[in-house]
Structures are given as structure tokens and as C-alpha cells.
Amino acid sequence: MTHAENLPAWASLLTAFLVLLGSGLTLLGAIGTLRFRRFFERVHAPTLGTSWGTGAIALASIVCFSALGSRPVVHELLIGVFMIVTTPVTLMLLARAALYRDRTEGNREAPPRSLLRRTHGG
Amino acid sequence: MTAAILLWSVTAAQAMLVAAMGCYAYRVIRGPRAQDRVLCLDAMYVTAMLLVLTIGIRSGSAIYFEAALIIAVLGFVSSIALAKFLMRGEVIE
Amino acid sequence: MNRLLPYPLLTAALLLMWLLLTSFSTGQFLVGTAVAIGASRAMAALHPSKPRLRRWQLLPKLLGIVTLDILRSNIAVASIIIRGDRRDRVAGFVAIPLDLRDKTALAVLACIVTSTPGTAWVEYAPESGVLLLHVLDLADEAEWIAVIKNRYEALLMDIFE
Known part of the structure; x- marks a missing residue:
């Protein structure tokens, strides 16, 4: 890690903080998938890693490489944009698949279709 | 001094990411249901991508960014395929 | 052009x-x-339906609100995970009647809802416009409906419709 000596102090401290924040959130999300008991609760846990977990580590990479070079390096933003756009697609498809499987098996915890009817005045 | 702090925090972050992948791997193996496995496999891809990004910070080489992008794209496509499979493939219609 | x-x-x-x-x-x-x-x-x-941005100058406001909300709900969900699975926390489904019809705006709303930890998009019925969400910490159902409708839907309707 010889390049770290070339980093100014503020940049290395900021990078260290952001990397720890991102990986800590990702680890908490992973622990969440172990702790929650039902599938629809587990869906929420990995989004910790895909939102600010990814965001913080990508920011850390931007800070580190921008301080190393003379010009700002922002291509890590592409990873952030990519995660924001793709996570909903995966999770919506998975939620629909889970709902479909629960309903065909007659699981009583699955929400009934009647919830989707518009109630009066709503 | 600050270089040592950065080195140690990146090492700690990598350890945490590996632990996170371990948690997800447990869910992929133990289930209980197929949708839990697919959800955690997708999350494992994201965590692996983050691990590659931290390796990039540690080595100071920009080449790891491309590897991370490829992991993200492949993980997305495979998770979509598996989720579609769950909807049509396994349940007897 | x-x-x-x-x-x-x-x-x-x-x-x-x-x-x-x-x-x-x-x-x-x-x-x-x-x-x-x-x-x-x-x-x-491919002839996709062309999205129209009516008031794009509101986009930075939306971006700011969403970034802060995601940060806040990150902290909320992280504290739920740290505290452990307690009995008094209720998770459940909420049905939200939406007035938003624009496809692009609905896609943006899906991105917002799914990227926010603690809320997950489950099902949407295009004929009635009702959206089914799963909420991790469902203390007050009416409050969640108000948050989605006033905070995001109103702004998205301003931008896209």
C-alpha cells in the first residue's frame, strides 16, 4: 500500500471513514437476513448494502483516486447509478415471484388480491 | 500515520464484507425457501462487487473498477433470470 | 433535430x-x-412511449429529499437489526391508492421505494391504481400512506404530469 503515503491526511481519513461506513452497513444488512423470520422482512435487509453501503464505498473510491491523481475521478458514480436502476427490477421480480408462489400454495400470510381493489373515498 | 489508519480500516472493511458474504452464503445454503436463496445470492453479488472496489482502493489501481462493473452487470442478469425462473419454473401449474 | x-x-x-x-x-x-x-x-x-418532463427544475429537489430519506431509513433499519427481532415491531402490507398514472413516474417511484430500506414494492394493479407495499416497521398505516402520497407522489405528479 505504498500509494497511501501520497494521499493527503484529510483524504485518507475520509476514505477510511467512508469505507468503514459502507462495509458496516453491508454487514448489518447481511445480519438482518439471518435475523428476520419471514421472506418479506428479509427483502428489506440487503437494501442497506445496495443503497448507502454501495454509495459510501463508491464515494470512498472517488475520494481516494481523485486525491491520488490531479483531476477528479468520478466513474464510480456509474456503479451507484447502476445499482439504483437495477435493484428495483430484481427486488420487484422476486417479490412478485414470492407472492405468486405463496398464493398458489394457499399460504395464509400472503396478502389477498382484494387489497388491490380501490375502496370508496380512497 | 494516516496511511496506517487507511490501511487498517480498509483491512477491517474487507473483513466485514467477507463476513457479510458468509451470512448470505448461509442463507443461500439453508434456505428455507427458493426465494430466500435467490435474494441472498443477489446480495452476495453486490457484496463481492464492493469487495473488489475495496481491493481497488487498497492497491491504488483503477483496473478493479472495470471488474466491479462486470460483476454488477452479471449479477443483475443472473438474478433476473433466477427470479423469472421462480415465477414460471418450479411451481406446478 | x-x-x-x-x-x-x-x-x-x-x-x-x-x-x-x-x-x-x-x-x-x-x-x-x-x-x-x-x-x-x-x-x-423500438417505439417506446416517450417520457415527458414537464418541470425538470424540480428534479434536484426530488434527488435531495430522496437521498436524505434513504439515509434516514438506513439508520432506522440498522437500529432495528441491532436491537434484534422484538415482538412489538409489526411488519405488514399497506395498500396505497395512487393517482399517478405516468409510466416513467411510476418507474421512478419504484426506484425510490425499493432503494429505501424498510419499504418494498410488492404489487401494482394498473386498472385500479392501487400499490401494495411491504413495510418493515408498520407503526401507523395512515402515516405511511400520507408519506408516499404527499412526499413523493405530489412531487412526481408536478414533474411528469
Whole structure:
């Protein structure tokens, strides 16, 4: 890690903080998938890693490489944009698949279709 | 001094990411249901991508960014395929 | 303009992505422009419904609100996980009647809801416009409906409809 000596102090401290924040959130999300008991609760846990977990580590990479070079390096933003756009697609498809499987098996915890009817005045 | 702090925090972050992948791997193996496995496999891809990004910070080489992008794209496509499979493939219609 | 560049925003985004992935130089700018124009004309051959941005100057406001909300709910969900699975926390489904009909706006709402930890998009019925969400910490159902409707839906309707 010889390049770290070339980093100014503020940049290395900021990078260290952001990397720890991102990986800590990702680890908490992973622990969440172990702790929650039902599938629809587990869906929420990995989004910790895909939102600010990814965001913080990508920011850390931007800070580190921008301080190393003379010009700002922002291509890590592409990873952030990519995660924001793709996570909903995966999770919506998975939620629909889970709902479909629960309903065909007659699981009583699955929400009934009647919830989707518009109630009066709503 | 600050270089040592950065080195140690990146090492700690990598350890945490590996632990996170371990948690997800447990869910992929133990289930209980197929949708839990697919959800955690997708999350494992994201965590692996983050691990590659931290390796990039540690080595100071920009080449790891491309590897991370490829992991993200492949993980997305495979998770979509598996989720579609769950909807049509396994349940007897 | 319309014949050569059917999707100016898409072309600009593709060119920016090309430059970010390679380098900011004149040569890459020319190649990237050619690729972006070709790709956006290929997109036009698919005839997607064209999204309209009525008031794009509100987009930074939306971005700011969403970034802060995601940060806040990150902290909320992290504290739920740290405290452990307690009995008094209720997770459940909420049905939200939406007035939003624009497809692009619904896609943006899906991105917001799914990227926010603690809320997950489950099902949407296009004929009635009712959206089914799963909420991790469902203390007050009416409050969640109010948050989605006042905070995001109103702003999205201002931008897209």
C-alpha cells in the first residue's frame, strides 16, 4: 500500500471513514437476513448494502483516486447509478415471484388480491 | 500515520464484507425457501462487487473498477433470470 | 433535430457514460458521439412511449429529499437489526391508492421505494391504481400512506404530469 503515503491526511481519513461506513452497513444488512423470520422482512435487509453501503464505498473510491491523481475521478458514480436502476427490477421480480408462489400454495400470510381493489373515498 | 489508519480500516472493511458474504452464503445454503436463496445470492453479488472496489482502493489501481462493473452487470442478469425462473419454473401449474 | 436525435437526453447520457468509462479526450468524444447517436436511433426503432418532463427544475429537489430519506431509513433499519427481532415491531402490507398514472413516474417511484430500506414494492394493479407495499416497521398505516402520497407522489405528479 505504498500509494497511501501520497494521499493527503484529510483524504485518507475520509476514505477510511467512508469505507468503514459502507462495509458496516453491508454487514448489518447481511445480519438482518439471518435475523428476520419471514421472506418479506428479509427483502428489506440487503437494501442497506445496495443503497448507502454501495454509495459510501463508491464515494470512498472517488475520494481516494481523485486525491491520488490531479483531476477528479468520478466513474464510480456509474456503479451507484447502476445499482439504483437495477435493484428495483430484481427486488420487484422476486417479490412478485414470492407472492405468486405463496398464493398458489394457499399460504395464509400472503396478502389477498382484494387489497388491490380501490375502496370508496380512497 | 494516516496511511496506517487507511490501511487498517480498509483491512477491517474487507473483513466485514467477507463476513457479510458468509451470512448470505448461509442463507443461500439453508434456505428455507427458493426465494430466500435467490435474494441472498443477489446480495452476495453486490457484496463481492464492493469487495473488489475495496481491493481497488487498497492497491491504488483503477483496473478493479472495470471488474466491479462486470460483476454488477452479471449479477443483475443472473438474478433476473433466477427470479423469472421462480415465477414460471418450479411451481406446478 | 427530431429526426436526427429522437432522444436528446438519452444521447447525452450515453455520451457521458462513454466518456466516464474511457477518458475525456477529443477522439473519445467523437467515437462516443457516434455510438450514442446510433444507439438512440436504434432505441427509436423500438417505439417506446416517450417520457415527458414537464418541470425538470424540480428534479434536484426530488434527488435531495430522496437521498436524505434513504439515509434516514438506513439508520432506522440498522437500529432495528441491532436491537434484534422484538415482538412489538409489526411488519405488514399497506395498500396505497395512487393517482399517478405516468409510466416513467411510476418507474421512478419504484426506484425510490425499493432503494429505501424498510419499504418494498410488492404489487401494482394498473386498472385500479392501487400499490401494495411491504413495510418493515408498520407503526401507523395512515402515516405511511400520507408519506408516499404527499412526499413523493405530489412531487412526481408536478414533474411528469
